[in-house]
Amino acid sequence: MNNIISISELSKTYQSGFQALKNINLDIAKGEIFALLGQNGAGKTTLISIICGIVNPSSGQVLVDGQDIIGHYREARSLIGLVPQELSTDSFETVWNTVTFSRGLYGKPPNPVFIEKVLRELSLWDKRNSKIMTLSGGMKRRVMIAKALSHEPKVLFLDEPTAGVDVSLRRDMWKLVKELQNAGTTIILTTHYIEEAEEMADRIGIIRKGELILVEDKRTLMKKLGKKELTLQLQHPVDSLPIELQLPGLTLSGDKSELVYTYDSNSEQIGIAELLRALAEHGLVFKDLHTTQSSLEEIFVNLVNAGAHNHDV
Numbered sequence: 500m501n502n503i504i505s506i507s508e509l510s511k512t513y514q515s516g517f518q519a520l521k522n523i524n525l526d527i528a529k530g531e532i533f534a535l536l537g538q539n540g541a542g543k544t545t546l547i548s549i550i551c552g553i554v555n556p557s558s559g560q561v562l563v564d565g566q567d568i569i570g571h572y573r574e575a576r577s578l579i580g581l582v583p584q585e586l587s588t589d590s591f592e593t594v595w596n597t598v599t600f601s602r603g604l605y606g607k608p609p610n611p612v613f614i615e616k617v618l619r620e621l622s623l624w625d626k627r628n629s630k631i632m633t634l635s636g637g638m639k640r641r642v643m644i645a646k647a648l649s650h651e652p653k654v655l656f657l658d659e660p661t662a663g664v665d666v667s668l669r670r671d672m673w674k675l676v677k678e679l680q681n682a683g684t685t686i687i688l689t690t691h692y693i694e695e696a697e698e699m700a701d702r703i704g705i706i707r708k709g710e711l712i713l714v715e716d717k718r719t720l721m722k723k724l725g726k727k728e729l730t731l732q733l734q735h736p737v738d739s740l741p742i743e744l745q746l747p748g749l750t751l752s753g754d755k756s757e758l759v760y761t762y763d764s765n766s767e768q769i770g771i772a773e774l775l776r777a778l779a780e781h782g783l784v785f786k787d788l789h790t791t792q793s794s795l796e797e798i799f800v801n802l803v804n805a806g807a808h809n810h811d812v
């Protein structure tokens with residue numbers, strides 16, 4: 500079996516009557532980095548909390564490496580490491596003791612060699628005897644990761660791993676996550692930073708108002724939904740486009756000095772070479788051109804906004 504997590508028909512209605520998750524179906528492959536994107540309140544934390552056994556599902560099933568999270572709670576939970584959104588690290592304990600204790604909570608026998616390896620990988624070795632409350636925010640975050648890795652989980656959940664973290668630390672974290680993946684850990688992260696998903700994820704899931712509206716390989720997603728734009732700066736501005744050039748996707752800029760051609764890889768619009776030929780035939784000479792491609796951020800905003808216009812949610 501290549502799926503480390505298998506979620507089927509999972510729904511959650513809180514006691515308040517609020518339905519936070521609606522019929523989620525999702526498989527996570529071993530060794531991938533999966534990013535869950537969604538706006539505030541979309542249901543990301545609820546989904547992670549259910550998989551980690553913190554919140555009870557209302558219906559549906561979750562298997563972690565084949566173990567049911569309810570029927571085989573202990574086995575399933577021991578396969579998971581969770582780095583929660585909030586840092587709970589106002590501790591007088593040392594880094595070493597905290598991480599060692601965390602391992603013990605999962606009933607694993609002590610393994611100082613393994614703990615040393617984790618602390619070294621996270622650049623925490625020099626701080627092993629420091630009290631956690633004396634560490635910087637970035638170091639505290641690393642301690643949270645060390646705790647989550649202390650019992651050698653196969654899957655690591657990172658809930659907003661770089662919220663409120665500065666740019667350089669964010670880059671360090673990304674590197675670290677890639678290293679964990681290379682070491683064989685499956686990683687599921689939630690994020691508000693689209694750039695983070697764009698940078699790291701193999702696959703992306705978008706959750707909107709409790710529904711998983713899309714799950715796609717990152718590259719496919721960007722290719723499928725991303726639009727490209729070709730801008731041609733005209734040598735001489737024109738008042739309007741000749742009728743033969745009034746093509747779908749081609750517009751003249753407000754100041755009449757640029758032609759903008761918006762196209763996507765799937766549509767049956769005319770090709771660039773053909774377009775340039777047609778322009779030349781009509782005496783339209785351009786002095787410069789450039790292309791841009793929409794980012795994952797634009798794709799995400801479009802998808803989420805598309806939902807905002809529907810009244811079915």
Ligand SMILES: Nc1ncnc2c1ncn2[C@@H]1O[C@H](COP(=O)(O)OP(=O)(O)OP(=O)(O)O)[C@@H](O)[C@H]1O
Nearest residue numbers: 513515517519537538539540541542543544545546
């Ligand atoms: N214990 C609870 N009782 C009732 N409603 C809840 C409870 N916990 C969460 N919710 C609601 O469920 C929805 C989903 O919350 P959740 O924390 O899963 O969202 P999220 O996508 O993680 O958001 P954020 O990015 O803000 O963390 C929200 O509308 C939230 O108010």
